[in-house]
Amino acid sequence: MSEHTKENKAPLLEVKNLETAFPIDGEYYNAVDDVSFTVDRGKIVGVVGESGCGKSVMSLSIMHLLPKGIGKIKGGQILLDGKDITNYNDKEMNKIRGKDISMIFQEPMTALNPVFTIGFQLEEVLFNHFKISKKEARQKSVSLLRSVGISRPDDVVQEYPHQLSGGMRQRVMIAMAIACQPQLLIADEPTTALDVTVQAQILDLLKEVQSINDMAIVLITHDLGVVAEMCDDVIVMYAGEIVEKTTVEELFENPKHPYTEKLIDSIPKMAEKQERLGSIPGIVPSLKNMPRVGCKFADRCARAMPECTTITPLLGEVKDGHEVACILYDESRPKERANA
Numbered sequence: 001m002s003e004h005t006k007e008n009k010a011p012l013l014e015v016k017n018l019e020t021a022f023p024i025d026g027e028y029y030n031a032v033d034d035v036s037f038t039v040d041r042g043k044i045v046g047v048v049g050e051s052g053c054g055k056s057v058m059s060l061s062i063m064h065l066l067p068k069g070i071g072k073i074k075g076g077q078i079l080l081d082g083k084d085i086t087n088y089n090d091k092e093m094n095k096i097r098g099k100d101i102s103m104i105f106q107e108p109m110t111a112l113n114p115v116f117t118i119g120f121q122l123e124e125v126l127f128n129h130f131k132i133s134k135k136e137a138r139q140k141s142v143s144l145l146r147s148v149g150i151s152r153p154d155d156v157v158q159e160y161p162h163q164l165s166g167g168m169r170q171r172v173m174i175a176m177a178i179a180c181q182p183q184l185l186i187a188d189e190p191t192t193a194l195d196v197t198v199q200a201q202i203l204d205l206l207k208e209v210q211s212i213n214d215m216a217i218v219l220i221t222h223d224l225g226v227v228a229e230m231c232d233d234v235i236v237m238y239a240g241e242i243v244e245k246t247t248v249e250e251l252f253e254n255p256k257h258p259y260t261e262k263l264i265d266s267i268p269k270m271a272e273k274q275e276r277l278g279s280i281p282g283i284v285p286s287l288k289n290m291p292r293v294g295c296k297f298a299d300r301c302a303r304a305m306p307e308c309t310t311i312t313p314l315l316g317e318v319k320d321g322h323e324v325a326c327i328l329y330d331e332s333r334p335k336e337r338a339n340a
């Protein structure tokens, strides 16, 4: 990447009006619907929302890793370090994946190849982007594993993924993701499959590698506790759309969208002995059952008014840097949905 060592105020990632759709019965439905946000260099941006809100589809769109021939980017733009990568082909993406932008997943076993050693897989990443000898690649792999807290790196390079614990596999994934010092890491539920103590260790590790490499991270999670712990800014997604966007402090001090309020209510509170976690009644609508007009959250919203089913709320600023899409807060205008 060109300019990242110089002072550069432009956002590292700019997603503009992104629409990603899947076909159902011959018709395309938007799983990501008119999503716009930016990620600045060195920042951690959380993307939060329940299962099915479009978090993964959005990140797979940015990486161009949507299931081939099924999901498609229907509209919008993705700019990475000022370059429009929206229409990059496989060859162009292979040049930047790993080097400029990397991704880690919830279940490292899906990304690690079970038949190759850890060393082989790490070295592949290095060979893809650097002209180095086998010996140099092995040394670099060992030092990368050490840097992500793997205690016997010389042995682990010779081991296979199934020989490692879940936490160690996630460390290996992080080592692979940062091997070429990308500017942007997308972490999709990186700790969801791990037990609580290991979760905390992996989050600490992510923070550490982020600050050492001055990387930006898009951290996808359904857990607002993780957001509070890790992120600078946060995007709340519901049914494929961004419903609230602000700094983490502001989100917790001054949540605006009724969906965000409900998500915050469902965080377990250490001080209170709760019998049950607050949960949000109902479910995220499936793509086919998405309302075409009005607020998609209306039927689950305790504060819904009759107009909520007829007026589609637009994301608008309620205060500097704090945007909400809810008619409780703005002079929303009816908008035709992109997939209406």
Ligand SMILES: Nc1ncnc2c1ncn2[C@@H]1O[C@H](COP(=O)(O)OP(=O)(O)OP(=O)(O)O)[C@@H](O)[C@H]1O
Pocket: 022, 023, 031, 049, 050, 051, 052, 053, 054, 055, 056, 057, 058, 067, 070, 071, 222, 285, 286, 287
């Ligand atoms: N391959 C696919 N084909 C059809 N629909 C899909 C496909 N992948 C995702 N979807 C749909 O897109 C919507 C968004 O899904 P997505 O996986 O992005 O949600 P998510 O917020 O990441 O949830 P989770 O945390 O469970 O991964 C859902 O309605 C889902 O059913």
